[in-house]
Structure formats: structure tokens, C-alpha cells
Amino acid sequence: EAQVTQNPRYLITVTGKKLTVTCSQNMNHEYMSWYRQDPGLGLRQIYYSMNVEVTDKGDVPEGYKVSRKEKRNFPLILESPSPNQTSLYFCASSLRGVTVAPGGYTFGSGTRLTVV
Amino acid sequence: AQSVTQPDIHITVSEGASLELRCNYSYGATPYLFWYVQSPGQGLQLLLKYFSGDTLVQGIKGFEAEFKRSQSSFNLRKPSVHWSDAAEYFCAVGGKNAGNMLTFGGGTRLMVKP
Numbered sequence: 363e364a365q366v367t368q369n370p371r372y373l374i375t376v377t378g379k380k381l382t383v384t385c386s387q388n389m390n391h392e393y394m395s396w397y398r399q400d401p402g403l404g405l406r407q408i409y410y411s412m413n414v415e416v417t418d419k420g421d422v423p424e425g426y427k428v429s430r431k432e433k434r435n436f437p438l439i440l441e442s443p444s445p446n447q448t449s450l451y452f453c454a455s456s457l458r459g460v461t462v463a464p465g466g467y468t469f470g471s472g473t474r475l476t477v478v
Numbered sequence: 479a480q481s482v483t484q485p486d487i488h489i490t491v492s493e494g495a496s497l498e499l500r501c502n503y504s505y506g507a508t509p510y511l512f513w514y515v516q517s518p519g520q521g522l523q524l525l526l527k528y529f530s531g532d533t534l535v536q537g538i539k540g541f542e543a544e545f546k547r548s549q550s551s552f553n554l555r556k557p558s559v560h561w562s563d564a565a566e567y568f569c570a571v572g573g574k575n576a577g578n579m580l581t582f583g584g585g586t587r588l589m590v591k592p
Binding site for chain 1 (some may be wrong): 573584
């Protein structure tokens with residue numbers, strides 16, 4: 363089944379303790395992206411990657427890191443999490459980009475992160 | 479910078495009634511427009527998209543949306559709502575000038591009365 367898989371689904375951590383949220387897609391998509399969802403703010407893009415070893419900042423990159431060493435994986439790293447990073451995180455992938463048919467993103471099921 | 483406004487945070491409709499969810503966007507060039515639906519505890523599923531051509535686009539689950547350039551709108555409609563349509567709906571805009579950034583609205587939560 364074609365899908366984007368995120369792990370873990372739920373995570374509670376303490377301030378300052380480094381964590382990684384994994385994301386993997388099995389569709390051979392070139393583009394991958396991370397979003398965070400907060401009530402009333404919709405989804406905001408954190409980072410995106412156009413291909414292996416190519417990443418760029420989105421709207422809200424502060425406090426996050428990403429890497430794209432393989433086409434299928436795009437982990438999100440929080441080096442020193444803070445409470446304001448408590449949010450629902452989504453990984454998404456796209457074959458060749460949001461504006462190239464078929465376009466848009468395929469989303470994972472989300473990771474709910476709580477930083478205390 | 480591009481932006482999307484969904485003016486209605488919550489909407490309640492009766493089952494069987496028609497539905498229209500509003501979406502207004504701001505983008506300096508030709509927009510690529512999307513509607514996604516998010517059921518509780520789930521990721522986002524693409525309902526429909528507009529790239530070019532016919533301004534009335536059909537999507538899954540009986541939804542349609544109309545692109546109106548003069549009004550900078552891309553409203554989502556459904557003629558008869560089912561209880562299973564209760565979810566949160568997000569409008570999003572992207573464009574060639576924006577790379578691979580999709581900008582989302584704040585979402586509209588739809589509740590369906592029996």
C-alpha cells in the first residue's frame with residue numbers, strides 16, 4: 363500500500379531532550395515536507411526537501427533540523443525541544459512537487475508531540 | 479507572500495442539507511488550489527485540486543469546488559451532506575513562485591446534525 367509512515371504516533375518528552383521523528387514513504391516520491399498543525403493556525407511548513415541531500419526552510423524552521431540521506435526517509439530532529447514545540451506534526455510527500463501533476467502532498471497520520 | 483483565509487471556524491449543517499465552505503486566497507500569480515479533509519485522529523486526505531482549465535472541479539466523496547479568480551475564492555460545495563462528512567476541512571494554495579510550499583488556511587470544522 364502506498365503510504366507515508368511516521369513514528370511515533372505519540373510522544374511525550376522533557377525540555378531539552380533531543381528527539382527524532384521518523385518519516386518514510388514507499389512511493390518513490392522526490393519531494394518530502396514537514397508541517398506542524400496548531401489550533402486555528404492550520405498547517406505550517408517547517409522544512410521541505412526536493413530530493414536527496416536537498417533541503418530548504420519553510421515558514422517555521424526555528425528549532426528543527428532535517429536530513430535527506432535517502433529518497434524514502436526524511437527525519438525531523440528537535441535538538442533541544444521546548445514547550446512551544448508541542449504540536450501535531452505531519453510528514454508529507456509528493457511525486458515531483460505540489461504544482462506538478464498529480465500535485466499536492468500525500469500526508470502521514472501524524473505525530474502528536476508534547477514537551478513538558 | 480501567499481495566504482489563505484477560511485472565514486468560518488465552525489459550521490453545523492443538518493444531514494441531507496447542502497454545504498458550502500468558504501476559502502479566500504492571496505497569491506500574486508496563477509494559484510494551484512487544494513482542499514483537504516482531516517477526520518479525527520487522521521492525516522489529511524486530498525479532496526480535490528485546481529491547476530488550470532475548467533474552473534469547476536470535481537473531487538472525491540461528491541465534493542466540488544469553483545475557482546473564481548475575480549473573487550480570489552475557491553469555495554467547496556456538496557449538495558447533500560452525510561453524517562460521515564463531519565471533519566475538519568483545509569483549503570491550501572501553492573504556486574510556481576512558491577516552490578514546494580503549500581500554504582494552508584486555519585481550517586473549518588464541520589459538524590453534521592442528524
